[in-house]
C-alpha cells in the first residue's frame with residue numbers, strides 16, 4: 001500500500017516552527033558550517049524545513065543538517081509516528097500504532113553482559129544519565145525502498161560502548177529487544193525468531209554516526225518507535241535499527257540476528273544501504289522518500305560514504321551484503 005499524507009489535521013506544537021526557534025537553528029547551522037567547514041551557509045539554509053523541539057527535550061546540539069541535500073527535508077512527524085515496522089506488534093505498517101497502546105516502557109532495565117570489564121544491570125534512566133542528549137538528523141532507508149529523514153534525540157553509542165570497557169577479545173556488539181508476548185501480540189507467532197536481535201561489528205558501534213535514540217522530533221519515542229531506547233544506524237537498512245533494547249552483549253563471534261536468521265538470502269548481516277546490490281525480489285537502486293511522489297536514487301551507504309566507507313575497505317560488498 002502506498003502511504004501518503006493526505007489532509008494535515010490540526011498541527012501539533014512540534015509541527016510548527018516559530019520564528020525564534022527557526023532563527024536559532026539557522027544561527028546554529030551557520031556557526032557549525034563556519035567552524036567545521038561544512039560548505040556555504042546558503043546550502044545549509046536551503047536543506048531543512050524546520051521542526052521544533054517538543055516538550056521533552058531541550059537539546060542544544062543539532063547535527064546532521066549539513067549532510068542533507070538541497071532536495072531533502074525532515075519528514076512530516078505524522079508519518080514517523082504512524083507508518084512503522086515493529087513486527088512484535090504485527091506485520092503491517094499500521095499495526096505498531098494500532099496495537100501498541102498496552103506496551104509499558106517504564107520502569108525498564110537494560111542488561112550489559114559478555115566480554116566487557118563492567119557488566120551490569122541498569123535502569124534505563126541511570127543508563128542514559130551520564131550523557132548529554134544530542135539531536136541528529138538522519139536518513140532512514142528501509143529495505144522496502146521507502147525512506148524518511150528523522151530528527152532523533154539520543155546518545156552516542158560509541159560513548160556507551162567505551163563506558164563498559166570491551167575486552168580485547170570483543171569483536172561484535174549484540175542487541176536484544178524485550179520479549180513480552182502479553183504486550184506484543186505478534187510474539188505469539190513464529191513470524192520471526194523472537195526476541196528480535198541485531199548486531200554491529202565493534203568498529204561500526206564505535207562510529208560517531210551510531211546513535212542510541214530515546215526520542216525524535218523533540219519528544220520521547222512513542223510505543224511504535226521502540227521506547228525507551230533503540231538503535232539508529234543511518235548507513236544501514238532500517239532493520240538494523242533495533243527497537244526497545246533490554247540487553248547489550250559484547251561478543252567475540254558474529255551473533256545470529258533476527259532477519260538474517262529468518263531469510264538469509266534476503267537480509268544480510270551487514271545490511272549496508274547499497275544501490276548496486278538488489279534485494280532478490282526487487283531493486284534497491286531507488287527509493288521513495290515518504291511525502292514525495294517521485295522516487296529518488298538511493299545513495300551508497302545511504303549518503304554517509306565519507307563517514308563509513310573506510311570501515312569496509314577490501315570487503316566484497318556484493319558477497320557481504
Ligand SMILES: Nc1nc2c(c(=O)[nH]1)N[C@H]1C(S)=C(S)[C@@H](COP(=O)(O)O)O[C@H]1N2
Nearest residue numbers: 084085086087142177196238239241242243
Ligand atoms: N525490535 C524491532 N526493531 C525493529 C523492527 C522490528 O520489527 N522489531 N523493525 C525494523 C525496521 S524493518 C525498520 S525500517 C525500523 C523502522 O523504525 P521506525 O518505525 O521508528 O521508523 O525499525 C527496525 N527495528
Ligand SMILES: [Mo]
Nearest residue numbers: 142143238239
Ligand atoms: Mo525496514
